[in-house]
Amino acid sequence: MTHAIAYRAAILHSLADPAKVGLDASYAYYEDGVLVVADGHVRDIGPADTVLARQPADLEVIRFENQLITSGFIDTHIHFPQTEMIASYGEQLLDWLNNYTFPEERKFVDAAHAARVATLFLDELLRNGTTTAMVFGTVHKASVEAFFAESDKRNMRMIAGKVMMDRHAPDYLLDTPESGYADSKALIERWHNKGRQLYAVTPRFAPTSTAEQLSAAGKLLAEYEGVYLQTHLSENKQEIEWVRSLFPERKGYLDVYDHFGLLGERSVFAHAVHLEQEECERMGESDSVISFCPTSNLFLGSGLFDLPRMEEHRIRVGLGTDVGGGTSFSMLQTIAEAYKIQQLQQHKLHPIKALYLATLGGARALRLENKIGNLEVGKEADFLVLDLHATPLMDARMNNAHNLFEQLFVLMMLGDDRAIAETYIYGDCRYRRDQRQTAV
Known part of the structure; x- marks a missing residue:
């Protein structure tokens, strides 16, 4: 069996255009989630307890504290x-x-x-x-x-x-x-x-x-x-x-x-x-x-x-x-x-609509929604690890945020390249901020 890796953190990704399906049906959010990647594709995603229960006991798990995983x-x-x-x-x-x-x-x-x-x-x-x-x-x-x-x-x-x-x-x-x-x-x-x-x-x-x-x-x-x-x-x-x-x-x-x-x-x-x-x-x-x-x-x-x-x-x-x-x-x-x-x-x-435009909306615009744009099972594993506390100001503001939408809005208003902790291409880490370089 191909080596799989699980990434554990808060996970948010777009499922549909909020303008068409309504806000609640347009995204998935797991406060404690797991994304399983193998062969460059998403193998599993969902709440940590549920996903880990159906995976092999020896599955490698990489955990990110106070960070958010979303699609590229x-x-x-x-x-x-x-x-x-x-x-x-x-x-x-x-x-x-x-x-x-x-x-x-x-x-x-x-x-x-x-x-x-x-x-x-x-x-x-x-x-x-x-x-x-x-x-x-x-x-x-x-x-x-x-x-x-x-x-x-x-x-x-x-x-x-x-x-x-x-x-x-x-x-x-x-x-x-x-x-x-x-x-x-x-x-x-x-x-x-x-x-x-x-x-x-x-x-x-x-x-x-x-x-x-x-x-x-x-x-x-x-x-x-x-x-x-x-x-x-x-x-x-x-x-x-x-x-x-x-x-x-x-x-x-x-x-x-x-x-x-x-x-x-x-x-x-x-x-x-x-x-x-x-x-x-x-x-x-x-x-x-x-x-x-x-x-x-x-x-x-x-x-x-x-x-x-x-x-x-x-x-x-x-x-x-x-x-x-x-x-x-x-x-x-x-x-x-x-x-x-x-x-x-x-x-x-709305911040959820903005996330849609930057991810799944872009994929649909390019007729690539069957391959990229969110983290549904079977999609190509292009994803990000976002640091919601990347700067002192973001940290202070996030500590004063009351819900997911407010956190996302703060990220979008105050965030920039400093908020990108890691970037994964087809399941491989190609950028890690703390190394200050791109891995090729």
Whole structure:
């Protein structure tokens, strides 16, 4: 029999969307719980007494005091080449791209540079408790090769793609419809479904791709079953007007993508802050996905995302950090900003709903809910050990918390990378805070 390990602590994980099933049915919590892991998967979970009674007497048990186990965080939109330009001052979207992003991404023509930054990026994800992400590379094929090689080494479940961009960017960052298609095709055939790696066709956004290139992106989606589409949509009002001027024959921004066959259940559109009513309806009809990127929307002054409105149209929504427009790798800090954005619109974001968005909601957004997103038996064992007393202030506040919801809310408002005690990937510990390093 394969060696199993049990982890004993308080355990909390999401079971469903609270908006659909009600709060009480949307999560499971065991004040004294046990999670049993074997062969990279969850073998058993539940109250400690119940689980241990049905396990072998010699089962190895690792106990965590005053800590909380939950499933790994899922980031549905992030740019790994922008890791070292995070927190670049003072611009809105289009100027920020030209002044900071494009010069930074130029460096990724060098495969050694790409490999170094991919290592830093994945280490940061693990340090912040993110176990799966949907990731932009650069226009350079080598950037995605480097990313997948590093991710595969860690056995992380990642989705990534080479940027397709054939206009309205510096010459040193342009591909062509033909080369973008060929490079993407080669990457799909090498990496899609290799281990836990998955591929996303990645036109940067409509303004930087010609009709010919967007058509090539649609062709790739049609040719390869199960590949994803990731791009940007309606992030900034100036951007929307630019799209209208570039594609006057289309009804609007979303219709550009729709025309080229880019909508669908594995199509993830970052931001979508300024959607028209008809666009919301079409997103819901096509089962397309939105990545809500709170820290980026605030940092770049893009606007406030209306989560309840999107859910009224039955649009799947995940959370994204959008580093480097976003200002933190931490999904806890991302949740904190999501809460504030909803507050500004007189909406409440319950901590259980926030946990759902960061875990199972992200998995559903990526159509991976049969593999990750919570700790149900049979799921891949990507999980976290959270320290609810990670800082003196958190410790003081937790000692004054009266119930689980209040504890969770404090974690989300005050927590950051310091609250991540350990990160497990497919049952293996890949980060331990007290060692101050990532285990690979």
